[in-house]
Amino acid sequence: MASTPRTPAALLALGLIASACRATPPGPAPDREPGLPSASASTPEAADGASPARALADRVELPEASELSAQGIDPDIVARIDAAQAAVAAAPDDPATWLALGMTYHANELYEAARACYDQAQARDPAAPKPAYYQALILARRGEPGEAAAAMRQAAERAPDYAPAHWRLGQLLLDAGDPDAAGEAFDAALALDPESEAARIGQGRVALQAGQLETAVDRLQQAADMGEANADYARRLLGQAYQRLGREAEARQALAAANAGSPVWTDAWSADLNAMRDSFGFRSRAAEKLLSAGRVADGVALLETLHAERPEDLDVMVNLGAGYGQLGRYDAAASMLEAVLAARPRHAASHENLARARLFQMQAEGADREALLAQALAEIDQAIAIAPARVAAQGLRGDLLVVAERPAEAAEAYAEAARLSGRAPRWLNAEARMRLRTGQWDAVVSLLDDVTRRDPENAEAWRNLGLAQAALGAPSLARSALERAVTLDPGDTEARSALEQLESR
Template structure:
């Protein structure tokens, strides 16, 4: 049986590498070399082969997929259980763009020979290209337990690399094992190092993750996707550790070669904001937003910064746009409500914050905002109701004692108001001079 090696097309889920299989054909076109790449020229043989299969596989090597199919169909009519021929037909169907027929061919090959590594690997890669993560994992995990005939570490490494990428979001530990297996089977590549960094970060090993990101930065050319991804990953670690002065030069260096990168620009805006440079951060985000007006994450960051810097009309415009497409996003509603409160639009803020707290009753800050808005709008019972809900998820503060005291005062619940004013004064310190003056004078008035 002759063997061939073909370069895989770049998978969205994993980097590509060469892979060998047990037929005289490349792996499926969803994972094979582009049309202008040279055909495989391997001539290894495992023994004499039936004439029709050799002919079909030579046509597959020459990318004459229709011709190969024309040979394979009559052959399979006479030999329906031939796993090798079923695999070849699956490949021919895949090359013709009929992925359903290709999948069927691969599955028939596996049914005919469950130990055929090549069919399991081809099926897994085909499913991965289709975004069918769960099915792809099942196929590639099965392939990982098999051995190509003859052995081909590069083929096994590619399957394990793809498996590692597929497992990364749901099972980092299993992804790490798959990556280790791949590295035992073939040399390490920059995408491997990036994945290792991501897995280390997910496991909480920030030192190992930072080292791996640094290794990629040192080994890849400026402006390459790997450079941008490594810089973004390293900056994320530094931001999480609040090491903003270290993160900024990493990001600026990467942006010199990748000025339009949304990830790098977003992280730079976050760093600048954390460093107390909100205007610089807004400038970065405004440019980014102009190029990506439909990116909700960018719009949300910009709206939040507008709120923080007091540009409330711009913030309100962005929140309205965001909520038009995400009307049930509790976080957006709470942020919009906060902007309305800061703009003293208390009556408008109340229904927005009520909806936010209905969707997410555990958001203590939204309950605080609702209580304050209700206080300013003259709705004391709503103040008390909101504070009661807030107390279930957050501790009391001087501000909550004062809001509750004034609400009870307005409702003529004198005894409770006196208790709350006294609680406020016991914890207020010097941070609330106006409220302290008001509390003291109300206690005098209520004592009469």
């Protein structure tokens, strides 16, 4: 996996480029970019009357290709960096070569080296928007929205007709806590590009944050109706707006139509960066991110391509097995994961995913459910023996024990998942369901008091809390909890039935 070298020794001055850098770039000294070291009059270069850009150039330190190879970075990435370094050495005063080298580092997650190159590109062409744009992307990734917004504002000022710079500025300003300025940026983007999905969603977010709920609905509905890449994200926000307006039916409809997954923001300049991300290692990580973002079919398609290129790569096989399982291709998942475990028998995630595949194979017509359940339990026990702190493995063990009709043991497995996860409501809820089945009413109340305090919109928790309170002979508390459950989920027939029984007494 490509990563920034972990020790200072790995960041050696690149001799070939460092000497080339000493040529003073043409043009006047640039304004300082975020993160750009300022040239001090105390430096020898400044004292001799050299420009700040030259003073900076003399301090550039970049990882050599050979050092990256020694770090185990993908050979495709090393070769690409080596070629980009050679281009800079051949034309050290050309801002385009520095920009291309920076993008090569950036695309392969070597962010500090990328920033140094973007500084050099900006020094050689102070009016260029792209160095500031790419700096902003890195700063945003580092969780510095204020600094990122400052850099993106420079990009937008240098490319006033490029709509994506404006809507990206709006997103960063929202993250930095300046919704008024964000709204202005989104308006500017939409004026330049009336079909901008990102700008409409941005306007909707600003309106939602300001409590202008009807305006938010209008903007977000427009974005959802465009049917573009982030329509599901627009629908989720639309559902939130409807909920705050008390329009529950429309909220449920919007949320039901929205798939899970993170929004993906692209534009021509980010596409240029993405085009450089075609090494095997990067594509493998990209596929993993697609699975995590809920874009499973896309992730599996990429993983199948990678598996064809390198059929022996176990990490790709692990992710492909998991992806097949998420797509419901359980036989293919089991086959792939069995192959992984033959080569890597102590790979906990593969044991866990194979157990999950066995669980779903049980649902096939004619399946030997008893044998598959036994295999699944054996696999999950093996996963936990190897890595006992895996939260998902403990939770899956609980799921399997539920299928095995062993609720008391399932409750203990869910309790361990809750403990390991810092008492995540998901696992507390699951434990409470099992305690409810075994008549441990006080334990249910204790668990769900915690859940409803931390997650007051959790309808299932309120329903089960009400059922436990009713069993304990506390009708007033039970009624209050069940009413809350029905308000949150009018379709919860179990909560509604229990409430009707209470009211009939």
